[in-house]
Amino acid sequence: MNLILTFIQKAIGQGIAILFGASGEILIEKSGNLNLGIPGIMYMGGVSGLMGAFFYENSVENPNGFVGLLIAFAMALVVSALGGLIYAFLTISLRANQNVVGLALTTFGTGFGNFFGGSLSKLAGGVGQISVKTTGEAFRTTIPVLSEIPVIGPLLFSYGFLTYLSIILAFAITWFLTKTRKGLNLRAVGESPATADAAGINVTRYKYSATIIGAAIAGLGGLYYVMDYLGGTWIENGFGDRGWLAIALVIMALWNARSAIWGSILFGALYILYIYVPGLSRAMQEVFKMFPYLVTIIVLVFTSRRNKPENQPPASLGTSYFREER
Amino acid sequence: MNHKEPLVRMKKRSTVSLKQAVLVRLVAVLLSLVVCAVFIVIVTQQNPLQVYAGIVDGAVGTGRRAWVTVRETVVLLLIAVGLAPAFKMRFWNIGAEGQVLMGGLASAALMIYLGDLLPNVVLLVIIFVASMLAGLIWGYIPAFFKARYNTNETLFTLMMNYVAMQIVTFCIVFWENPAGSNTVGIINSASQKGWFPSIAGNSYILNVIIVLIFTVLMYFYMTYSKQGYEIAVVGESQNTARYAGINVKRVIKRTMMISGAICGLAGMVTVCGAGHTISTSTANGRGFTAIIVAWMAKFNPFFMVLISALLVFMQQGAIQIATQFGLNKNASDIITGIILFFLIGCEFFINYELEFRKKQKEA
Numbered sequence: 001m002n003l004i005l006t007f008i009q010k011a012i013g014q015g016i017a018i019l020f021g022a023s024g025e026i027l028i029e030k031s032g033n034l035n036l037g038i039p040g041i042m043y044m045g046g047v048s049g050l051m052g053a054f055f056y057e058n059s060v061e062n063p064n065g066f067v068g069l070l071i072a073f074a075m076a077l078v079v080s081a082l083g084g085l086i087y088a089f090l091t092i093s094l095r096a097n098q099n100v101v102g103l104a105l106t107t108f109g110t111g112f113g114n115f116f117g118g119s120l121s122k123l124a125g126g127v128g129q130i131s132v133k134t135t136g137e138a139f140r141t142t143i144p145v146l147s148e149i150p151v152i153g154p155l156l157f158s159y160g161f162l163t164y165l166s167i168i169l170a171f172a173i174t175w176f177l178t179k180t181r182k183g184l185n186l187r188a189v190g191e192s193p194a195t196a197d198a199a200g201i202n203v204t205r206y207k208y209s210a211t212i213i214g215a216a217i218a219g220l221g222g223l224y225y226v227m228d229y230l231g232g233t234w235i236e237n238g239f240g241d242r243g244w245l246a247i248a249l250v251i252m253a254l255w256n257a258r259s260a261i262w263g264s265i266l267f268g269a270l271y272i273l274y275i276y277v278p279g280l281s282r283a284m285q286e287v288f289k290m291f292p293y294l295v296t297i298i299v300l301v302f303t304s305r306r307n308k309p310e311n312q313p314p315a316s317l318g319t320s321y322f323r324e325e326r
Numbered sequence: 327m328n329h330k331e332p333l334v335r336m337k338k339r340s341t342v343s344l345k346q347a348v349l350v351r352l353v354a355v356l357l358s359l360v361v362c363a364v365f366i367v368i369v370t371q372q373n374p375l376q377v378y379a380g381i382v383d384g385a386v387g388t389g390r391r392a393w394v395t396v397r398e399t400v401v402l403l404l405i406a407v408g409l410a411p412a413f414k415m416r417f418w419n420i421g422a423e424g425q426v427l428m429g430g431l432a433s434a435a436l437m438i439y440l441g442d443l444l445p446n447v448v449l450l451v452i453i454f455v456a457s458m459l460a461g462l463i464w465g466y467i468p469a470f471f472k473a474r475y476n477t478n479e480t481l482f483t484l485m486m487n488y489v490a491m492q493i494v495t496f497c498i499v500f501w502e503n504p505a506g507s508n509t510v511g512i513i514n515s516a517s518q519k520g521w522f523p524s525i526a527g528n529s530y531i532l533n534v535i536i537v538l539i540f541t542v543l544m545y546f547y548m549t550y551s552k553q554g555y556e557i558a559v560v561g562e563s564q565n566t567a568r569y570a571g572i573n574v575k576r577v578i579k580r581t582m583m584i585s586g587a588i589c590g591l592a593g594m595v596t597v598c599g600a601g602h603t604i605s606t607s608t609a610n611g612r613g614f615t616a617i618i619v620a621w622m623a624k625f626n627p628f629f630m631v632l633i634s635a636l637l638v639f640m641q642q643g644a645i646q647i648a649t650q651f652g653l654n655k656n657a658s659d660i661i662t663g664i665i666l667f668f669l670i671g672c673e674f675f676i677n678y679e680l681e682f683r684k685k686q687k688e689a
Contacts, residue, residue: 034480036420086667094674099418099480100621103614104666111659118654119369241488251481286496293485293492300485304477313478324338 005154007269007276012163013229015268017042017239019166020221021246022253022260023173024214028084029250030177031210032190032316033091036102038218039243040109041083045219046226047113047120048079050234053135053227054120068135072227073220080219081212083109088211092204095320106243113222117234136232162224169217173257186210190314193321203321221246245271248296254303254311267292336678347676354672355636358665362640365660370651377647384646385639395635395642397530400537401595402634405616407537407544408461408588410625411581413617414548416561421468421483423613424490425586427606428464429457429593431494434604437513437520437597438501449520453594461590462583464490469582473575487613491606498605512602522599533599540588545627557581589613615662622669633669637662 021038028035035041052075057063087105090096124130139160146157177183188196189206197203225239226232245267253260274280274288303311363374370377386392405422412419433453440449464486471477503511514520525531548554560567560577567574596608615637623629644658 036480090667090671094671095678096670096673097621099420100618101667101670103420103617104663104670107611107614107659107666108663111656111663114656115654115660118656122654244484244488248481248485251478283496283499286492286499289495290489290492293488297482297485297489300482301471301475301477304471304475307475322338 003276005151007272008265009154009158010272011265011269012159013268014271015264015266016159016163016166017221017225017229017242018246018249018267019170019260019264020162020224021218021243022249022264023166023170023257024216024218024221025247025250026214026253026255026257026260027173027177027186027217028211028214029255029317030187030190030314031207032193032314032319032321033087033207033211034098034102034318035084035087035105035211035214036099036247037083037087037105037109038102038215038246039239039241040106040112041080041215041218042109042222042225042243042246043113043239044083044109044222045076045080045216046222046239047116047234048219049073049076049223050130050132050226050232051075051116051120053132053232054124054130057132057134063134065134065138065141068132069138072132072135072139072223076219076223077216080222081216083219084212084215087215088208091320092207092211095322098318098320110237113239114236118236121234130233132227132232136227136230139227140231160224160228162220162228165220166224167261170257170261177257187314190316193316194323197321197323207321218246245292245296248293251303251313252296252299255313266295270295333683334680335683336680339677339679342676350672350675351669354668355665358668361668362661362664365664366647366657369653369657370647372651377651380647380650381640381643384643384650387646391642391646393528393530395638397533397600398642399631399635399638400534401592401600402612402616402619402638403630404537404540404592404595405589405612406619406623406630406634407541407627408585408592409616409620410544410627410630411548411554411557412465412585413620414561414625415557415578415581417469417472417578417582418480419465419468419483419582419585420480420617421464421486421586421613422589422592422616423609423611424483424487425461425464425589426593426596426609426613427487427490427494428460429590430597430604430608431490431497431593432456432460432590433520433594433597434501434510434513435497441514441517441519444519446519446521446523450522450598453520453598454591457590457594458587459590461593462587465582465586465589466579469579472582473578494604494606494608501604509605510603513604515602520598521602530599533595536591536595536599540591541627541630544588548625553577553580618666618670622673637665640665 021042025035025038049072053068053072056068056071083105087101090101091098120130139162141160143157147153177187185196185201186206189201189203193203222239226234249260249263249267252263270291273291274285277288280288363378366377367374384391385395405426409419409422436449436453436456440452468479468482468486471482472479498508498510501510502508522529522532556572556577559570559572560574564574593608597604601608619630619633619637623633640661641658644661645655647653648655648657
């Protein structure tokens with residue numbers, strides 16, 4: 001029983017970073033932009049939050065966890081939004097190919113993260129020496145009282161605030177896209193920018209806003225990983241392929257942020273399953289680590305086979321819009 | 327009524343002269359170098375000219391370094407050559423990383439299991455076939471589902487990369503040497519079985535020859551063969567292709583088999599011709615960089631050579647300045663990223679021109 005409880009807890013812990021990335025990417029893709037730069041943006045968000053907290057804690061005598069948290073949060077938002085801005089400028093204003101820009105952004109962002117993360121480690125005196133304990137603790141603060149309840153407490157209330165934020169954001173994005181005028185406009189832009197343009201919607205502005213806000217949300221996934229999951233340190237390439245899983249999750253959730261919540265927990269569970277299955281040899285563990293990708297492939301094949309109209313990507317996904325082109 | 331004209335408006339260029347196109351790209355490269363210099367100066371607080379001297383020194387400073395740069399360039403070029411037909415067909419093959427890994431894995435496996443049994447030439451021929459076959463299979467799987475159910479190939483090929491990586495770590499468990507190191511180490515370091523032989527005292531000549539042959543073959547295949555033309559038509563419009571009687575599904579599958587096979591061969595060139603080992607970082611992101619190379623060169627092999635050379639030059643140089651100035655090696659990714667942003671961005675100024683608002687006299 002206890003083992004199952006920890007398993008679910010850890011699965012959620014693994015899933016939250018992916019959920020942030022997927023929610024952000026859903027918002028971006030709904031505007032017709034397929035941003036393959038999300039993995040890079042998540043690295044950028046993570047490392048900048050860490051840098052903010054690090055320099056704050058090292059410059060003050062008695063660092064306050066809450067202030068550190070605010071600084072890290074703001075830094076992550078701003079820097080990942082800047083990453084989104086690079087992508088937006090190149091694809092929307094300069095009409096460059098989205099896949100190519102995205103891949104370049106991922107190269108850049110991953111390098112950015114590992115470079116500054118590594119330099120920070122060196123500054124702190126060696127690998128794994130960065131410690132922003134106070135801020136890390138603040139990110140990991142759980143809900144008091146409620147988290148003490150047996151079973152339900154650890155299952156539902158034992159997480160840092162970013163976990164709850166990610167779930168609230170996922171619901172908010174689904175609500176925004178289906179229930180508000182701006183959300184409907186955004187979807188119109190993603191389906192057919194020319195029609196939206198003719199209807200008087202400012203296509204450029206919608207695309208820019210969605211791309212930048214989505215990038216900022218995705219960057220929080222990196223922040224979550226660095227501050228909450230690792231407790232405030234840097235491991236080179238530690239974030240790994242979670243960014244790509246976030247993009248895969250968008251498809252698995254069929255562009256619905258609300259379903260991405262369950263998907264992210266499933267991905268998280270598959271990601272760590274090998275630790276909890278007893279008696280696995282080292283080779284078999286590697287086979288188990290394949291599961292998240294295999295599941296994604298299977299889902300991809302099945303959704304394309306069923307081919308339902310409501311499960312399709314936004315019609316203009318991946319193409320840039322130029323008004324004078326027909 | 328007061329109609330305000332926007333300050334700048336853009337229009338599509340109908341034609342662009344080669345001179346203009348080259349000029350725009352040159353300006354972009356120069357600008358990107360300036361931005362890289364600014365970045366380097368901020369981080370290292372060194373004279374940027376000194377830093378660039380360090381980059382040149384690192385890339386071509388000694389004979390050995392120059393050959394490493396050439397070796398890396400041709401591998402990147404070979405992957406880009408492999409990807410070109412797929413992209414020409416508008417099939418987003420993001421899976422080169424995995425196809426290279428599978429080719430490399432097949433090579434390493436044969437080196438380990440057949441290394442003591444066969445003469446080197448026979449072994450290399452077998453590896454040549456097997457590595458291409460491994461890449462071919464890895465490329466065929468997503469193509470099959472694309473042709474059959476129109477499954478999104480971008481994500482399918484992407485996921486295949488990670489499946490390939492897990493297969494590699496799976497094999498490393500059995501091949502690790504020394505035990506417990508979790509790496510394979512240099513394979514056949516004593517017998518040098520399955521290694522590319524050195525020609526005229528240089529161990530990388532064969533790499534260059536293989537890559538150049540395939541680059542030229544691919545150029546003729548794409549420009550002069552019927553199949554190459556079919557690829558171009560499918561890329562332009564699948565409906566037109568269908569109307570013209572081209573079997574689109576067959577073209578997709580056939581092209582991806584070719585694309586995957588060449589990427590698999592790139593795995594052999596990396597394993598047998600350079601590293602003599604296998605790990606998850608054998609492909610080392612080249613599969614992704616090559617996509618950008620192939621796309622930016624508009625599949626023109628000559629431009630592909632130039633762009634891969636530029637990128638590898640800067641990467642090798644960045645490794646050198648990293649050691650020289652005590653930076654960490656990821657600086658090279660940042661520099662690559664900056665150059666790519668500029669090169670990608672400058673395409674706009676080749677395809678479009680900006681027209682500024684003309685000063686109007688007050689009526």
